[in-house]
Amino acid sequence: MSISWQPIAEIAEDVKSGKIKSVDLVNQSLKAIEDNKQFQAIIVTLKENALKRASEIDARIARGEKVGRLSGVPFIAKDNFLVFGADTTAASNILKGFQAPYQATAINKLETEGAICVAKANLDAFAHGASTENSDFFTTKNPHDDTRVPGGSSGGSATSVVLGLAPFALGTDTGGSIRQPASFSGCVGYKPTYGAVSRSGVIAMASSTDVIGPMASSVKDASLVFDVMAGKDELDGTSIDRSSKSFEISDNNLNVEGLKIGIVKEYMSDGLSDEVRQVIENSIEKLKKAGAEISEVSLPSVRNALAVYYILCPAEVSSNLSRYDGQRYGYSDKNAKTLNDSYKNSRGQGFGKEAKPTINRLKPLEPRLSMNSTTHLMNTTSCWAQLHRPQPSKLVKTLKTHYRCI
Amino acid sequence: MINKELRMQYKVTIGIETHVQLKTKTKLFAAVGNDAREAPPNTLVSHICFGMPGALPVLNEEALTLATKAALALGTRPEKFSKFDRKHYFYPDLPKGYQISQFDEPIIGKGEITINVDGEDKKIGITRAHMEEDAGKSTHATGDDFSLVDLNRAGTPLLEIVSEPDIHSSAEAKAYARELYLRMRYADVSDANLYYGNMRFDVNVSVSKTDALGTRTETKNLNSFKSVEKSVEYEIERQIELLEKGQAIPQETRGWDDDKQRTFSQRSKENSDEYRYMPDPDIPPVVLSDEFIDNIAKNMPVMPAEWRHRLSDLGVDASAIDTLLEAEVEDDRVDYLGFIEDQLSDKDTAKFVANWVINNQIPLYRDQEKYKDLDQAQVKNIIIHIYKLVKDAKLSSTNAKAVFNDALNEDKLPNNIEEFANLKGLIQKSDEGEIEKIVEQVLADNEQAAKDVANGEMKAIGFLVGQVMKASKGQANPGLAQQIIRKKLGA
Structure with a gap:
């Protein structure tokens, strides 16, 4: 198909x-x-x-x-x-x-x-x-x-x-x-x-x-x-200049010989399923054979990453969703009699339950990572794709889906 | 009315927040025209001003240049590190649901300016000044069941200047507002047109009988120096009355009713936490180099306080200085101070020119706008020539004024003023023989007065000189005429 x-x-x-x-x-x-x-x-x-x-x-x-x-x-x-x-x-x-x-x-x-x-x-x-x-x-x-x-x-x-x-x-x-x-x-x-x-x-x-x-x-x-x-854009102040070198990988420049690859210790520990661990280890073997230098590295602040993410992310999501207020575009409750009702109803009815943000006032933390290798190898998730509903508890889902990605 | 003695028992404390619209070509975060004065509603908008999904703000570099000039005009330098924050609230004229402002690391930190109240200098501290975007404009017409929103103004760059509570009277409040206006104009940071709301004042007033500060009220959106003065005066009286009745002053935001000349309650003061301030992740922090700041500092014009010194050194009185300092920013076509500045190497010339500008040029220009369109370089040339003629006693001060007025009314401005004055018959005669003849005639015609002078009654000499001037059609040198009269009468 x-x-x-x-x-x-x-x-x-x-x-x-x-x-x-x-x-x-x-x-x-x-x-x-x-x-x-x-x-x-x-x-x-x-x-x-x-x-x-x-x-x-x-x-x-x-x-x-x-x-x-x-x-x-x-x-x-x-x-x-x-x-x-x-x-x-x-x-x-x-x-x-x-x-x-x-x-x-x-x-x-x-x-x-x-x-x-x-x-x-x-x-x-x-x-x-x-x-x-x-x-x-x-x-x-x-x-x-x-x-x-x-x-x-x-x-x-x-x-x-x-x-x-x-x-x-x-x-x-x-x-x-x-x-x-x-x-x-x-x-x-x-x-x-x-x-x-x-x-x-x-x-x-x-x-x-x-x-x-x-x-x-x-x-x-x-x-x-x-x-x-890729490249700097005058419509995005956070965009960065790119090197003039092409990012395109072809058969000619696909070469890992001599590349120093760090295996991040913290990611290879608890919470990693056996299936995923096996895939990672297979990959490590392949890379070694292709001439990459593999070593173990430590990123101790990884432990804080999820906490930092769950402070910053809801705050920014909540702020970024402020513009969807039903006044200029998108869904607007036409039955609202007052401005406040228009805000409440448009947002209440328009947003799904996941988007309704946690509201918080926050200060950013800065995780500092020590880097001894040119590149790192790690898993993207801790497990296989889970089944559709019934859904696991929110916390379990959150940890499983985000723990390895941040 | 509060009587004067009661009033004297209270100490008045005033702090002023001033919103200054920066005169950037485009908005603070969008490449859209910034001059919303005459534009039809919602024509100066882009996806950024409109708060479209996915739209990102990008900081306007020109705003940083203007903020740097403003810092220098406020007696300080801009912070090398500053950042933007989001201030959240819902209102239809705020498209993103937050205003981009600066919370804890503004572009301008502590500064100080000197104001002048009734000829006395006084220093007022500046707490901080931060950049922010303006909101749009809401119109709520009476009788309509809808409101209109115009987003032309949304995203216009503002500088909010916060003063220390160093102001203690309505006169000082007015002088501070006026001084900020002049500085923003001199530094060329803002058009500071009060009529168009380019500059708006929020005035915090409290009164107290003790050293502890009283509860303050904030009167918002004042758009004239007079309303600053009047609203402060009104609040002082109102607060003292309340306290004298044993009532508390609620901390609140008030408005100013210009027709009724009084303040009125708008809403109780919000706590700043309710705005959920947070760093704006779309805008990288602003980092200014010393080189950037120094380049702007090199080209900063002289500020009004320095001009007060200079002009007062030339013997110009305080109210005349105020007239001149304000006339300077009335119209871009004329640069009075630049003219005076060019003469400063010669104090006598500078003094003459300063007085001439204040007493003759400014009144004439204010009376008839058309003079501002003349070639001002040539007008300066005329004034300098007039000065030389007066110094050489070829022009009386009365005739000098006539020469100036006549010259400016010519179709083509005259190059040679002496020749022009001569043609008009306004050059003073200093030919002794000729004046002597006139004196003899005058003495013969006014025997009594001549006798009085000869007897030592010197009052009459002025009358005789006047007669000589009359007979000469104003062309005789009056000093010389007097000398000859004295000689003739042995007085």
């Missing part, structure tokens, strides 16, 4: 050479979405716009004009990305019917290189959750086992990639929301350094840790998409 795509760079080459038409790729993607509806990965398809863009690209190629590195390549954006003119809900009722009047810088950059957004993927409402069960609309299924969750909050994107609904998808990660669903569903998910990709036009969860990253079938594909999106 799922379809597999060629590597992204090859698809773009074939489109450029006229070997395949962009319109056919978009149709192939739309068909895959239709055929896999039962997984409920997609909130909305952008059929009309996507086909229009695809035929424009085909026409440009026919005229012999220059086209970009992702020419004609369909992709799926998590529904917290603003795509011009498209419904953008962040899977929350409060934004039902909201059409984006501008679009995310990341989307702009991908479109500039010829990529085509065909659909918006499901997520935990406002990216607040780790199973995609907290979408206000419906629950996405794990692509390998529909009794299990795909992880989250970028569960719709992960499932889309695994089912081959498009060659790649976009996710956002605040406390594991790319890494964990990638792990649960089985695709490549890359959480870049904070600020590497502009957050402009992406609905905020917790601004200090929100990052944007690719989800794809291979490291090569993910690195190409990241290379297109």
Whole structure:
């Protein structure tokens, strides 16, 4: 049922050479979405716009004009990305019917290189959750086992990639929301350094840790998409300059020989399931064989990370959700008689239960990590994808889904 | 009314918070025009001003330059590290549900300015000044069951300057407000147009018979120096009356009714914790280098307090100084102080020019705007020439004024003032022989007065000089005329 795509760079080459038409790729993607509806990965398809863009690209190629590195390549954006003119809900009722009047810088950059957004993927409402069960609309299924969750909050994107609904998808990660669903569903998910990709036009969860990253079938594909999106943006004061060096990983530069990899002691201890431990150990063996230098390192402040996260995150979420007040856009209770009722009812009825934030006044802590190695290897989650409802207790769920990701 | 003795028993303590709109081209966090004065509602807005999902604020660098100038104008330097915070509350003209402000690490720390009250200098401490974005404007028309929101003003950069409670009278409060206005204008930080609300004052007033401070009230959104003065005066009286009746003063926010000339209760004071201040994670902290600050400091203009010194050294009196300091910022077309500054190397010229500007140029320009459109470099040239003619006794002070007025009314400003004055018949005659002839005629026509002078009644000499001036159609040098009269009469 799922379809597999060629590597992204090859698809773009074939489109450029006229070997395949962009319109056919978009149709192939739309068909895959239709055929896999039962997984409920997609909130909305952008059929009309996507086909229009695809035929424009085909026409440009026919005229012999220059086209970009992702020419004609369909992709799926998590529904917290603003795509011009498209419904953008962040899977929350409060934004039902909201059409984006501008679009995310990341989307702009991908479109500039010829990529085509065909659909918006499901997520935990406002990216607040780790199973995609907290979408206000419906629950996405794990692509390998529909009794299990795909992880989250970028569960719709992960499932889309695994089912081959498009060659790649976009996710956002605040406390594991790319890494964990990638792990649960089985695709490549890359959480870049904070600020590497502009957050402009992406609905905020917790601004200090929100990052944007690719989800794809291979490291090569993910690195190409990241290379297109990365860089300083004048619409995001926290975005950072990128090196002029390409981030794209190819067969030529995929080499771990001599790379110093630290295995973080604290992550390899309690709470790690045997299955995951085994996978990590297998990976360590493979890396050793490929010439990497493996050593154990310690990050003692990891113990504070979850506490810090659960102080900062609810505070920022609560603040970032203040703008959804029913006064300018999105859901508004039309029966309210007073301004206060309008606020209370619009927010009370519009937000799902997960998004209703804990309100707190806080001071940030700064975990300081000592680094003796160039890169670290660690698990993204502590366990396999859990079953859909009945849900475990909130605390157990929270620890399981976040403990390893932060 | 409170009688004076009772009033004297109370110590008045006043602190003032001033909102100054910074004159950046674009808003504090969005690349959208900042001049909302004449723009139709909701035309100066972008997704950022509108609080759209995913919209991020990006700090305007020009605002940092202006805040740095403001710091220097407030007698200090900006903090090298400052940051922005979110202040949360819900209101329809606040699109994000929070206002971006600076809570615990503002851009400007402690400073001090000198104000002048009735010719006396007094120092007022500045506690801090922070940058923040303005909210939009709500209009609640009477009779309507809806309100209108205009977001043109949302995101306009403000500097909120907080004074120490160093102010102790309504006159000092007014002088402080005026001094801040002048400094913000001189430093070119703000248009500080009070009519357009570019500058608004919140006045905290308390009274106490003991050293302990009384409960304060805050009267908000005053937009004139006069309303600052009047509202302070009103609050002092109202609070003393309440205390004298044995009543407590509730800590509250009050408004000012300009028609009724009184303050009125608006709401009880909110606790700052209710705003859930937190660092704004979208805006990296602001770090200013010494180089950045020094470059701005190098080009800072002279502040009003220094001008008071300079002008007072030239013998200009305090009220004339105030006139001049305010006229300076009335209109960008004319730079009175720059003109005086250029003459400072020669004290006599500077003194003449300062007085000329105050007594002749400013009244003339205020009377008729059209003079401000003249080539001001040429006007300066005319004044300097007039000074030379007066110094050389070629122009009487009366005629000097006439020459100035006539010259400015010419279609083409005259280059040679001496020639121009001569053509108008306004040059003083200092030809002794000619004046002697006129004197002889005057003495012959006024025998009685001549006799009185000869007998030592010197009062009459003024009359005789006047007659000489009249006969010469104002062209005789009066000093010379007097000398000749004395010589003739042996007086």
